[in-house]
Amino acid sequence: MDERVLLTGAEGRVGRAVLGGIGDAYEWRLFDRDPPAEEHDHEFVVADVTDDEAVRDAMADVDVVVHLAGDPRPEAPWNSVLTNNIDGTQTVYEAAVETGVETVVFASSNHAVGHYETERKPDLYRTDDDYRLDGTELPRPSNLYGVSKAAGETLGRYYHDEHDLSVACVRIGNLTKGHPPIDYERGQAMWLSYRDCAHLFERCIEADYGYEIVYGISDNDRKYYSLERAKDVLGYDPQDNSAEYTMAGEPKSDV
């Protein structure tokens, strides 16, 4: 457990969920374009993920990179995702190979496959619909942000096949703190609780794999993403389920 992990985009929402859950489990080096909003117990590098040299320097003595940095807005314009997400992710993979990092965990997104929902919604958000995406399907992005995430997955496939880098791509669902989205079936179908998020990234840091695409959601009754691969290969064992919350956002009673 003395592994050194570089976390890019540490100041974003996923970064906070990860550090909140497993911040004490590793020797973290945090990396973000913006200086930290609060004091951290960890080393912190302020630099841009498209800066080759800064990214290489930040990988010194690093075993695993958790790469979250990028423009997180589903509506982000092309020029931003081209630079920050596609070029930035290539920079990370390339630096990982050059510096001898073993594993890159890449934050992909449900938006890489959002258009599979078009012909089936809202049925696929319901518990009686057994439609599942399992990570073997071709991308069908719902926006240019989703295109950029699919490109990051394909880059990972290349760096795995060509350079033997271990790569896990996590298609993150709807990460919200405390409880699932209210009155939003899609959000409940792809809810990811903070603790399941931290646990899933811990499994991505710990498990042995070559190249994986997994879905990052809690074990929601409404799910249309398969969790089989995350469970089988990574040992993911989600604790939460959006169905356990009432529409008011409070946990249901145990009765």
Added chain:
Amino acid sequence: MDERVLLTGAEGRVGRAVLGGIGDAYEWRLFDRDPPAEEHDHEFVVADVTDDEAVRDAMADVDVVVHLAGDPRPEAPWNSVLTNNIDGTQTVYEAAVETGVETVVFASSNHAVGHYETERKPDLYRTDDDYRLDGTELPRPSNLYGVSKAAGETLGRYYHDEHDLSVACVRIGNLTKGHPPIDYERGQAMWLSYRDCAHLFERCIEADYGYEIVYGISDNDRKYYSLERAKDVLGYDPQDNSAEYTMAGEPKSDV
């Protein structure tokens, strides 16, 4: 047959094969970064495919875009394929939507899936191996050029799903004039003759489809790419087969 077709990358090898075969069948507008090496009978625009305004202007009154432009080198560096292939292809799709073009035919590449060969070569190049890729598989690029072509396919999926653009992605094999590569099993497996190339692009211009990924090869005995989708959806009817050529590059006798 009075359709107006914009051909980007017209001066490249694929462009020449297309124009050599179906140059009289459409009203072409040719587009290339370089001025024409020889006189053309068609309108010719000299501009870069990353120039939004030039690309939009070139699409005026165009029905179909055949998009071949890009850095064609398998060994091309990242910065070049990021700009010329990924950004350039997004520019083409975006302009197509803005100007009301109905169909974009995108020149993808065998390099988008080159790493499927790694564990199976050279067996999969042999006629007794029935392994087939059919276009439903996730990309496994053999280089960053292949990554850029896979990204162009994913962009096409998005522009189809979101904007109802018809998009055909042709994973072009090994296009050589006259006869297949000699002493090169892989090249014989994915050979595409000039006449089959022109015919396949003619089918992509004529057929009705939504979004397709097809393989662009002749009907080679050695093939490990399925032609079913190209035949079924596009009406592709290839005439050539690399097995009909001796190792000396001459057609076999009919005996």
